[in-house]
Amino acid sequence: MTNSLNGRTILLAGGTSAAGRAAARALLAAGAHVIVAAHDPEKLEVLAGNLPGLVTEVCDLTDESAVHGFAERVHATGGPVDGILHLVGGWRGGGGLAAQTEEDFRFLEGSLTALRHVSRAFDADVRASPAGREAIVSSTALVRPLAGGANYAAVKAASEAWTRALAHGFAKAARDAGEPLRAASVIFRVTTLDGLEDALADAYIGLFARDAESVNDSVIDLSS
Structure with a gap:
């Protein structure tokens, strides 16, 4: 099954990192309409200046009301979102269990909060798309924390x-409607994203060339 990215709208949530730049570049080259939403206006300005055609949005993705306002603007000006790649992240740790502070946890928790807000705000979009694809970047550290x-x-x-x-949710919605599954939610795991930015971009784009049934609820290890 081949689903062209040409004309599809893809949201990179927190896409001002090296991985976000690589994904935005590859998606634009594939013909997608790409939106990057993040909280830092200066980083967004630099990103947009280097990638003609990119749309950027300043938004605190950990703020539920801000995310819903952002979604309303997207729907008013550009139509529904077909895919989301969640890239809000960061690292704090080390020093053993006793050194794991509440401040560090709350910092890291921002990525989960953003994921929850963004995925809910655009859930209907991704489910309704002819080829909805939503993915996160997780860690191989879960195998042995x-x-x-x-x-x-x-x-x-x-x-x-x-x-x-x-x-x-994607599978249940399709089943309840008596329709084929067209949306997929995927986990990419990495040991580190350093050096794998292009591989992540290619892997996400590759999801659109595969049947939703074959990738929904899958874990793809990019480090192996």
Whole structure:
């Protein structure tokens, strides 16, 4: 099954990192309409200046009302979103279990909060798309969590659980409507994203060339 990205709208949530730049560049080259939403206006300005055609939006993705306002603007000006790649992240850890602070956990928890807000705000869009694809970047650390990364692993585990719940929601909605599954929710795992930015972009784009049934609720390890 081949689903062209030409003309589809893809949202990169928190896409001002190197991985976001690589994904935006590849998606634009594939003909997609790309929106990057993040909280730092300066980083967004630099990104847009280097990628003609990119649309940027300043938005605190951890703020539910801000995300819903952003979704309303997208729907008013550009139509529904076909796909989302969640890239809000960060790392804090080390020092063993005793060194895992509440401040560090709350910082890391922002990625889960953003995932929850964004996925809910655009859930109907992705489910209604002829080829909806939603994905997160998780960590191979979940295979064997370490004391120094307890906060990080806990947040990633919760994010994976949320993403699998999205997959169930997509499947249930299609089943209840008596329609074929067209939306998929996927987990990408990496040991580190350093050096894998282009691989992540290619893997996400590749989801659109595969049948939703074959990738929904899947875990794809990009580090292997």
